[in-house]
Amino acid sequence: MSKSSNIKLTYGREHLAIPGPSNIPQRVLQAMNRPAPNIYGKEIELVTEGVREGIAKFANTNGKTVIYVSNGHGVWEASLVNLFRPNDSVLLCSTGHFGHKWGIIAKRLGLNIIHIDVGFNTIIDPTRIEEILKDDRARKIKGILAVHTDTSSSSRNRIQDFKEAISAAKHPAILVVDAIASFGCERIEMDPWGIDVLITASQKGLMTPPGLAYCIVNERAENYAKKLNNKDQIVSPYWDWQPRLNPARFYDIFSGTAPTNLLFGQLEALNMLNEEGRENVFLRHEILSGMVWECIEHLGSKGGALSLNIRDKSLRSNAVTTIFSRQFDFSRVREWISRQGGVDLGIGIGFSSKEFLEGRSVFRIGHMGYLNPHMILGVLSLLEAGLKKENIPFTPGGITAATEFMVKKLRSQRD
Ligand SMILES: *Cc1c(COP(=O)(O)O)cnc(C)c1O
Numbered sequence: 001m002s003k004s005s006n007i008k009l010t011y012g013r014e015h016l017a018i019p020g021p022s023n024i025p026q027r028v029l030q031a032m033n034r035p036a037p038n039i040y041g042k043e044i045e046l047v048t049e050g051v052r053e054g055i056a057k058f059a060n061t062n063g064k065t066v067i068y069v070s071n072g073h074g075v076w077e078a079s080l081v082n083l084f085r086p087n088d089s090v091l092l093c094s095t096g097h098f099g100h101k102w103g104i105i106a107k108r109l110g111l112n113i114i115h116i117d118v119g120f121n122t123i124i125d126p127t128r129i130e131e132i133l134k135d136d137r138a139r140k141i142k143g144i145l146a147v148h149t150d151t152s153s154s155s156r157n158r159i160q161d162f163k164e165a166i167s168a169a170k171h172p173a174i175l176v177v178d179a180i181a182s183f184g185c186e187r188i189e190m191d192p193w194g195i196d197v198l199i200t201a202s203q204k205g206l207m208t209p210p211g212l213a214y215c216i217v218n219e220r221a222e223n224y225a226k227k228l229n230n231k232d233q234i235v236s237p238y239w240d241w242q243p244r245l246n247p248a249r250f251y252d253i254f255s256g257t258a259p260t261n262l263l264f265g266q267l268e269a270l271n272m273l274n275e276e277g278r279e280n281v282f283l284r285h286e287i288l289s290g291m292v293w294e295c296i297e298h299l300g301s302k303g304g305a306l307s308l309n310i311r312d313k314s315l316r317s318n319a320v321t322t323i324f325s326r327q328f329d330f331s332r333v334r335e336w337i338s339r340q341g342g343v344d345l346g347i348g349i350g351f352s353s354k355e356f357l358e359g360r361s362v363f364r365i366g367h368m369g370y371l372n373p374h375m376i377l378g379v380l381s382l383l384e385a386g387l388k389k390e391n392i393p394f395t396p397g398g399i400t401a402a403t404e405f406m407v408k409k410l411r412s413q414r415d
Contacts (some may be wrong), residue, residue: 010342017379018346019151019181019320019366021203021210024265028208031268036260045250047263054270055214058183058278059198061190063218066241069259072180075199075213076102077109078239079176082215082225083197084142085234086110091132091173093124093146096153097350102145102178114141120153120350123315126165133169143174149182152349154322154364155310156186163194174221180204180213184273185285185319185368196221202262205319207269207369211262215241285318287409288367288376291402292321295380298401299387304394306387309362319368322348324361325392331360333386341382373406 016023037043052065068074084090089112092103097120103113116128124146133141144166149156159177166175176197179188183198184205190198195218202212217225222245229235229242243252250258273281293308293316300306309322325333334345348362356362365383367376380402387394 009340012342014342014344015375015378016344017365017367018344019204019364019368020201022205022207022366022369023371023375024209025207025269025272025370027272028265028268032209032261032265034261034264039258039260040250044258044260044263047267048250048253048258050267051212051263051270054267054274055200056216058270058273059179059188059190059216060192061195061198061216061218063190063198063216064222064245066215066217066244067254068213068215068239069211069254069256069262070201070213071203071210072178072199072201072213073105074239075180075201075215076105076178078213078215078241079197079199080106080109080111081235081239082241083174083176083221083228084109084111085228085232087112088142089114089136089140090143090145091116091129091141093129093144093157094118094150095123095147095155095157096120096150098150098152098178098181099145099147100350102147106145112140120150121155121310122312123155123157126158126161129162130165130169133166133171133173136169136171139172141171141173143176145176145178147178148188149179149186149317149319151181151317151320151364152322152351153309154317154320155315156182156317159188159195160193166194174224181319181368182317184269184281186317187282190216191218196224202266202269204366205368206266207272208265209262211259212266217241217245282318283413284371285367287406288371288373289316289318289321290405290409291373291376292365292367292380294405295383295398295402296321296323299384299394299398302395305392306394319366320346321365321367323363323365324356325363327357327361328390328392329357329360330363330392333383333390333392334363336389337382337386341385343379343382345379345383377402 055065094117174196183200198216202208203210305326310316346364348359351362
C-alpha cells in the first residue's frame with residue numbers, strides 16, 4: 001500500500017450538492033443556536049407569524065401559510081386529505097419520480113387518479129390538461145396535482161400556462177402545485193398563475209434543516225376545504241388545516257408544541273431571501289444552473305461520457321440537474337469526490353433500468369439555496385477531477401465554459 005492512500009484532503013467546510021437538504025447558512029445555524037423559548041410566550045407567536053407571512057410573501061399570494069412539523073411527504077398528504085375525499089378524481093401530472101410518489105399516496109387515500117405521465121424527459125403540455133378537463137362534463141375531477149420542478153428528472157413545468165388551459169375548459173378543479181424543490185430558487189407566482197394550494201418544505205431552497213413543511217392556501221381552497229369538512233369529518237385531525245388557519249389559541253397552529261428552533265432558523269432564512277430580493281434570488285439560480293449546464297455540455301462534447309437528462313434548456317429546472325454518465329458506474333466517482341473532495345453529489349432516482357446500470361450511471365447536482373459561484377465551481381472542478389480519477393472520458397475545459405458563461409451573463413445584466 002502506498003503512503004499516499006492515507007492522505008485526506010477534506011479539511012474544511014463540507015458541501016452538499018444533493019438536491020435537498022441543501023447547505024445551511026451560518027446565519028440560520030446561529031439563529032437556531034439558543035435555548036427553546038416558552039411555547040406559551042409572545043416571542044414564539046411573533047416568530048411564527050413572521051414565518052407564515054414570509055412564506056406567503058415569497059410565494060406572491062394573499063393566501064395563508066399553514067405550517068406542519070413534517071417533511072415534504074407530510075404536506076403531500078395534508079393537501080390531499082384537506083381537499084379531497086375517497087372516490088374523488090384528481091388529475092395527476094407526472095414528469096418524473098415525484099409525481100408518481102404523490103400519486104401513490106393519493107391512491108392509498110382512496111382517490112381515483114387520472115394520470116398524465118410524460119416520463120422523465122419532458123414537461124406537461126397544458127393542452128392535454130385542457131382536453132381532459134373539457135371531456136370531464138360531469139365535473140368528477142376535483143383537483144389537478146402538478147410538480148413544478150421534478151427533482152428526479154430535473155425538468156420544470158410551465159405552471160404559468162396551466163391557468164389558461166383550466167379556464168379554457170371552464171373547469172372548477174383546484175390546482176395544487178408541489179414546489180418543494182423550486183421554492184426559494186426559481187420563479188413561482190402563486191396568485192398571478194392561479195395556483196390554489198402551493199406546497200413546499202424547509203430544507204431545499206428555504207435553506208433550513210428538514211422538519212418544517214408548508215401548505216400555502218388561497219381563499220378558494222380554504223373555503224372549498226371548509227365546505228367538505230362541514231359535510232363529513234374524514235380529514236385526519238393532525239393534518240386538518242382549519243384549526244391551524246383559524247386557531248382558537250396559538251397551540252392550535254401546530255396541533256401541539258411549536259417547532260421552536262426550526263422556526264428561528266426559518267425566519268432568518270426568510271430574512272436573507274428578503275434582503276437579497278426575490279428577483280436576484282431567481283436570477284442567481286438561473287446563472288448558477290447555466291454554469292452547471294455549460295460545464296456538463298462541454299465535458300460531454302466530442303465523445304465525453306456525460307449528458308444532461310433534459311435536452312431542451314427551456315424545460316430545465318434552475319434548482320437541480322440530472323446527468324447521465326453513459327454506461328459508466330458513476331457511484332465510484334461520487335464516492336471519491338465525497339471522500340477526497342468534501343462534496344456530496346446526488347444519486348440518480350427513478351432510473352432503475354439496465355440502460356442506466358440500475359441508476360448507478362446517473363447523478364444529480366443540487367444547486368439550490370445557499371450557493372454562490374465559488375461553491376458551484378468547486379463542485380464542477382471536483383467533478384472533472386473525479387472523471388479523471390475513474391478514467392471516464394470527458395473533454396477538458398468544463399470550468400472555462402462555466403466561467404465564460406458567468407461573465408457573459410453578468411455582462412448582459414450590465415454588472
Ligand atoms: C424533496 C421533494 C419531495 C419530498 O420531500 P421530503 O421532505 O423528502 O418528504 C417532494 N417533492 C419534490 C418535488 C421534492 O423535491
